[in-house]
Amino acid sequence: MTRSNDGPAMTWQEELQNSVSDGEELARELGCDPKAVEAVITRYPMRITPYYLKLIKQCDALRLQAVPDLRELDDPVGMDDPLGEENLSPSPNLVHKYPDRVLLLVSSQCAMYCRFCTRKRKVGGAAMQFSETGFAAALDYLRRTPSVREVLISGGDPLLLADARLESILRRLREVPSIEVIRIGTRTPCTLPMRITPELCAMLRQFHPLYINTHFNHPAELTAEAARACTLLADAGIPLGCQTVLLQGVNDSAETLRELFCGLLRLRVKPYYLMQADLTKGTSHFRTPVKDGLAIMRQLIGTVSGMAVPKFVLDAPGGKGKIPLTPDYITAMQNGKLEFTTWQGLPCSYPLE
Numbered sequence: 001m002t003r004s005n006d007g008p009a010m011t012w013q014e015e016l017q018n019s020v021s022d023g024e025e026l027a028r029e030l031g032c033d034p035k036a037v038e039a040v041i042t043r044y045p046m047r048i049t050p051y052y053l054k055l056i057k058q059c060d061a062l063r064l065q066a067v068p069d070l071r072e073l074d075d076p077v078g079m080d081d082p083l084g085e086e087n088l089s090p091s092p093n094l095v096h097k098y099p100d101r102v103l104l105l106v107s108s109q110c111a112m113y114c115r116f117c118t119r120k121r122k123v124g125g126a127a128m129q130f131s132e133t134g135f136a137a138a139l140d141y142l143r144r145t146p147s148v149r150e151v152l153i154s155g156g157d158p159l160l161l162a163d164a165r166l167e168s169i170l171r172r173l174r175e176v177p178s179i180e181v182i183r184i185g186t187r188t189p190c191t192l193p194m195r196i197t198p199e200l201c202a203m204l205r206q207f208h209p210l211y212i213n214t215h216f217n218h219p220a221e222l223t224a225e226a227a228r229a230c231t232l233l234a235d236a237g238i239p240l241g242c243q244t245v246l247l248q249g250v251n252d253s254a255e256t257l258r259e260l261f262c263g264l265l266r267l268r269v270k271p272y273y274l275m276q277a278d279l280t281k282g283t284s285h286f287r288t289p290v291k292d293g294l295a296i297m298r299q300l301i302g303t304v305s306g307m308a309v310p311k312f313v314l315d316a317p318g319g320k321g322k323i324p325l326t327p328d329y330i331t332a333m334q335n336g337k338l339e340f341t342t343w344q345g346l347p348c349s350y351p352l353e
């Protein structure tokens with residue numbers, strides 16, 4: 001049973017307990033086809049917090065991110081592991097792709113299961129196991145690999161762990177002298193903002209330099225509750241970034257993204273990446289043509305604060321890493337001159353040497 005949202009504020013644990021995770025309940029809330037939902041969630045789980053359900057009812061663009069769609073089951077293009085993460089794992093749940101940083105997965109749970117998730121194959125499922133022995137092996141690898149200066153903690157969502165569990169992970173990472181920076185990736189400021197408590201922030205601030213990259217995709221997600229969560233984190237001295245996924249029908253317009261990125265900046269969240277959707281099986285209906293993203297970037301660059309403009313990136317299939325996708329401003333390099341168009345589209349040149 002979903003409790004009414006009008007009563008006293010729920011704790012984050014209560015929000016999770018009251019989340020919608022079956023077709024009948026979702027059908028009662030949103031009037032969708034319960035059979036279709038059930039068919040999809042036997043393969044890919046669903047969880048929608050009461051908080052996010054309320055937002056969906058107010059804004060159609062949010063619905064696509066959270067509500068299962070039969071097209072997830074009928075995708076001939078996508079791959080289960082588009083980023084080749086399983087092949088880049090020196091120990092379970094550790095992905096080492098770049099020379100100086102690793103990705104450490106610590107939780108299989110998320111507050112909401114995004115329908116477009118790159119790790120759709122395993123989030124929320126039994127295939128993603130986290131044991132103390134696995135973590136010990138990861139720590140051992142990090143001690144033996146001092147070229148790694150940064151650990152990016154992700155999942156699933158690390159903030160679905162209890163404070164004490166997360167603290168124990170952070171403490172042991174901090175004991176590795178070669179690790180300079182810790183970065184946490186979490187969508188909870190967007191999907192479960194009540195997770196950000198003063199106690200959590202007091203715990204996190206012991207482990208500076210600690211960064212958080214969160215994940216908002218639409219301006220309707222920038223609620224008073226989300227603002228409160230970001231303020232608490234920023235006031236704990238945690239620099240905040242945002243990784244937005246470009247999604248067909250959700251946020252694929254310059255107007256929507258401009259409002260999102262400027263709104264984030266007001267919350268002290270720096271838009272970090274705008275990500276071209278990965279070739280993940282079950283997500284093809286979200287993918288936008290690359291040229292659309294480039295056109296959107298062109299409309300943003302120069303027209304809003306440079307701080308509000310993220311890097312548009314593509315994560316290369318097979319674990320070959322992210323590359324920036326940049327609109328082409330250079331028109332020629334000839335006769336000793338770089339010829340280019342300005343952000344306003346005017347021709348201009350500059351000496352090459």
Ligand SMILES: *Cc1c(COP(=O)(O)O)cnc(C)c1O
Pocket residue numbers: 095096097098101102103152322
């Ligand atoms: C994205 C990613 C990182 C972090 O890359 P940045 O460009 O530093 O944000 C690290 N490891 C893996 C496996 C990644 O996919």
Ligand code: SF4
Pocket residue numbers: 109110111112113114116117118119120123155156157187
């Ligand atoms: S919060 Fe992140 S990891 Fe979890 S389902 Fe959404 S995109 Fe995937």
